Amino acid sequence: MSSQQDTQLIHMTNQIAANLGGGRDEETAAAATCRHLETFWARSMKHRLVATLEREDTALSPPAMRAVTLLAERLAKRHNG
DSSP: OOOHHHHHHHHOOOHHHHHTTTTTTTHHHHHHHHHHHHHHHHHHHHHHHHHHGGGOOOOHHHHHHHHHHHHHHHHHHHHOO
């Protein structure tokens, strides 16, 4: 996937986190965002998004960053468990 596609995934994740976070605390918003990503995103999109965590300039909002971190933990648990 290109950098432009990574940027689009990050943008969409930030939008989802903002929409699901309205009035919620960050952890609740992150959990809701993670559930959305798990449910509706293709495996390749999820793995590509998780890979952006390795970049310093990821541009994820704090709740989106937390959601992607949760997603990474869940994907790793499934892979290893």
